[in-house]
Amino acid sequence: MIKIKWLLILMFSGYSLFSQDQFKSESFHLEIKKKAYEYKNNTFFYSATLYFIEKNWDSTLVHSMKQLNVSKKNRDLADYSHYYRGYSFDQKKLLKEAQKEFDLISPEFDFYFLVKKCLGEIALEQGQFKKAISYFEELTKLSDKHYFYLKKRNVLHNLGLCHLHLNQFKEAEPYLVKSVRLQEQQKDTLETIWAYGDIANLYYEQYKDDLAIPYFEKAYQLSKRTKDYKSKQNTALNMAIVEENRKDFKKALVYRKEYEKWKDSLNDQNKIWEVAQLEKQFAVKEKQKEVSLLQTENKAKIVERNGLFYSALILLFLLGTTIYFYKEKIKTNKIIVAQKEGLDDLNATKDKLFSIVSHDLRSSVNALKTSNTKLLDNLEAKNLEVLDGLLHNNSAIVNGAYNLLDNLLHWALLQTKQSYFEITSLRLFFIVEQVIYNYKPLMLDKNIAFESTVLKSDLVFADQESLKIILRNLLDNAIKFSEVNGSIKIYTQQTDEAYCDLVIEDSGIGMNETTRAGLLKESELLSKKENENSIGTGLGLQLCKSMIQKNKGKFSIESELGKGTKMIVSLLKKA
Amino acid sequence: MDKVNVLIIEDTPSESDALIKVLQTNNYNVVGVATSFKEALELFYHNAVDITIIDIFLNGNPDGISFAETISVSPNPSKPFVFLTSSTDRQIFERAKVTQPFSYLMKPFNELEILYALEMAVEKFYAQPNVFLSEEEDTIISAEYLFIKKGKSLKKVLITDIIYIEVEEKYCNIITEKEKFVILISLTKILKLLDDAMFCRTHRNYIVNTEKIIEIIPADNLIILSGNYKATLSDTYKDILKKIRTLK
Missing domain, CATH: 3.40.50.2300 (Response regulator)
Structure with missing residues (x-):
């Protein structure tokens, strides 16, 4: 029976340890606010104070620590900071830490009595009742102005409790009674219930049941007015024990049941709370899962995005390369098309050339055929004079055909670049001599007066064979377009520093400006046959132009219709 | 020729x-x-x-x-x-x-x-360009022969047949046992191209084939050559006496 009573007391003592009351603490808060404004520049202290008022203990600890680290010189601020820290530790039930912080506070601190109160409470909670008593007794001696910041009844109550714990019932009684009286004045139901409970316990412990039971009943009655299950449950339990001890089991049972009811309610509440907690945990887990899911999703997305980015990059690169190659292809195609056009042109020209050349050759051979028939006829008739004329005619025809074939060969060689070509220093005199040698009989035939004034000292740089071909063609033309008894002159002239001009001048039929321009035109390969007798394919002159160009020379024509033509070949003097 | x-x-x-x-x-x-x-x-x-x-x-x-x-x-x-x-x-x-x-x-x-x-x-x-084609010269000198352009064609003269050469401005009179003729060549070139073991300059205008020398008369500044030709030996070129093998 006694054991049960003790249990009850212990239970009560835990709860009946009162802390700072709301109103009282507010007045303290006003004080520290003032202090904080005073030290407004000191941000750490200011924020520590604010957090203290907001009861944000962790932040208070952090900021006060910062404040202590920054400045330890200001004793006043240090005391406040230590107080904040001690109080915060106390609230977080880190009692030893709290005690340490409180011990660091100097006795000059404005609210040193609060420190003592806290230290007392800590001692009480740690079961060091005697030490607690010494702290609390000091507090009872304080003046009324100090009680503005703390509750006297709490101090008294705590003192009573200490004595109660030490089984010093006599000392405990006055404190508790005083406390109850003060409590009743304050009309704080909950605290009054506790106070009643404590005092009831005091008497009960001393077996002064008559004194105890009214307090128990008072407490029980009061508890009915509150919603606090804990006090309802405790008062009911106390009543049950009391009734049990009075052997009134019926009543005891009623109280027990009530106690059970409140206990259940409390348990329910706890269970609900636990369920809520579980649900919360579950929700948190769910949330966590969701978060991790989202994270994985995000990762996947990032991977996907990177993949997309790189593939886009690769595609872009491929596109670029494709465009590049496409452009290259277009370029090549353009070149190919241009080349094809060029080739087509050349092919057309070649075809035309073929037809004209073969036409010319056919006429030549045909003329030879008819001439030969005549020759045979005259041979039979032994008409020797006619024979001579016919033979000359034949040789002229053959000469013409030979020249044409020669030009054709050189043209082909030039086009295919198969011909040997070497530019060397040449003496014009000898070249002219050698070429003229073949044409002397022809000129004699036409009774053409020929004159060459080319000097042995006239040096040019050219390819020998091509120069001979040029000269042959120009001379051939000069003779062809000269009338009987005409004249041909070959001479050199200096009109340019770098060039030596070789002029082949005839007194022939000449040409008009259109023909002249046509002959000098780049692409004009074949002139149309205007005069069957004297105008050729134009291949000769074209060959001349090409070869002069290859020899890095220049070509020009001066002509007057009916008066004659000057063909001017300008050749380089120096390589 | x-x-x-x-x-x-x-x-x-x-x-x-x-x-x-x-x-x-x-x-x-x-x-x-x-x-x-x-x-x-x-x-x-x-x-x-x-x-x-x-x-x-x-x-x-x-x-x-x-x-x-x-x-x-x-x-x-x-x-x-x-x-x-x-x-x-x-x-x-x-x-x-x-x-x-x-x-x-x-x-x-x-x-x-x-x-x-x-x-x-x-x-x-013979690496002697612009000889036949130019108007200044007409002779090419090989180790054995002189190739001389005569009209349209070429002639040759055996170098060992030459007795002496007499220079007259840009002409050279070549005298062999059988004939005399004139070629167009500069003195410097002929001196450079002829074998100097065989030919010696004895005077500003004379180049002599040492193998054709019969007698040298330094007192008269005279060289008697085969075929009874005579060449002048000037003081400037008397050094040739040392070069020529003589009986002692």
Whole structure:
């Protein structure tokens, strides 16, 4: 029976340890606010104070620590900071830490009595009742102005409790009674219930049941007015024990049941709370899962995005390369098309050339055929004079055909670049001599007066064979377009520093400006046959132009219709 | 003066006949006509050939080039030669060109072209350019002969036949046992090209073949040469006495 009573007391003592009351603490808060404004520049202290008022203990600890680290010189601020820290530790039930912080506070601190109160409470909670008593007794001696910041009844109550714990019932009684009286004045139901409970316990412990039971009943009655299950449950339990001890089991049972009811309610509440907690945990887990899911999703997305980015990059690169190659292809195609056009042109020209050349050759051979028939006829008739004329005619025809074939060969060689070509220093005199040698009989035939004034000292740089071909063609033309008894002159002239001009001048039929321009035109390969007798394919002159160009020379024509033509070949003097 | 000996390597008789006709008309001596590589080598080494005319294609093969290569490689009796060809085929020319010095004659050719090609070949071979083509000179000097342009053709004179040379401005009187003639050549060039072991300058205007000296009379500044020719020995050139082998 006694054991049960003790249990009850212990239970009560835990709860009946009162802390700072709301109103009282507010007045303290006003004080520290003032202090904080005073030290407004000191941000750490200011924020520590604010957090203290907001009861944000962790932040208070952090900021006060910062404040202590920054400045330890200001004793006043240090005391406040230590107080904040001690109080915060106390609230977080880190009692030893709290005690340490409180011990660091100097006795000059404005609210040193609060420190003592806290230290007392800590001692009480740690079961060091005697030490607690010494702290609390000091507090009872304080003046009324100090009680503005703390509750006297709490101090008294705590003192009573200490004595109660030490089984010093006599000392405990006055404190508790005083406390109850003060409590009743304050009309704080909950605290009054506790106070009643404590005092009831005091008497009960001393077996002064008559004194105890009214307090128990008072407490029980009061508890009915509150919603606090804990006090309802405790008062009911106390009543049950009391009734049990009075052997009134019926009543005891009623109280027990009530106690059970409140206990259940409390348990329910706890269970609900636990369920809520579980649900919360579950929700948190769910949330966590969701978060991790989202994270994985995000990762996947990032991977996907990177993949997309790189593939886009690769595609872009491929596109670029494709465009590049496409452009290259277009370029090549353009070149190919241009080349094809060029080739087509050349092919057309070649075809035309073929037809004209073969036409010319056919006429030549045909003329030879008819001439030969005549020759045979005259041979039979032994008409020797006619024979001579016919033979000359034949040789002229053959000469013409030979020249044409020669030009054709050189043209082909030039086009295919198969011909040997070497530019060397040449003496014009000898070249002219050698070429003229073949044409002397022809000129004699036409009774053409020929004159060459080319000097042995006239040096040019050219390819020998091509120069001979040029000269042959120009001379051939000069003779062809000269009338009987005409004249041909070959001479050199200096009109340019770098060039030596070789002029082949005839007194022939000449040409008009259109023909002249046509002959000098780049692409004009074949002139149309205007005069069957004297105008050729134009291949000769074209060959001349090409070869002069290859020899890095220049070509020009001066002509007057009916008066004659000057063909001017300008050749380089120096390589 | 002697005729220049020409060897013709040509497998087409009509071509070689035309060549022979032109060469003989112009006082060249044709020593033979070879129609194959083997025959050509035989004729070349058994005759005193001065110039060879080589048709590049013999029986369809470019044996002409092989011949030129052969005589160019064997150093002893290497002589001037002219390639004869009917086409300016670049590849053939590039191959023929390797046999330096390179001169050629294109078919069909006329008389002037043949003569020009021969002269060019001699000029190029003895590396004395612009002699026959210019108006200033007309003689090329080889180790054995003087090649002198006479009219359209070339003549040669054996150098060892020369007794002395008398210089007159830009002319040189060449005196041999049989004849006298004038050539166009500068004194510096003739001095440079003649073998100075054989020829010595005895006077500003005299170059003497030391092997033809019969007697030297220093007191009279006179040199008696074979054929009873006389040359002057001036004080400036009396050093030749030391060079000439004399009985003591």
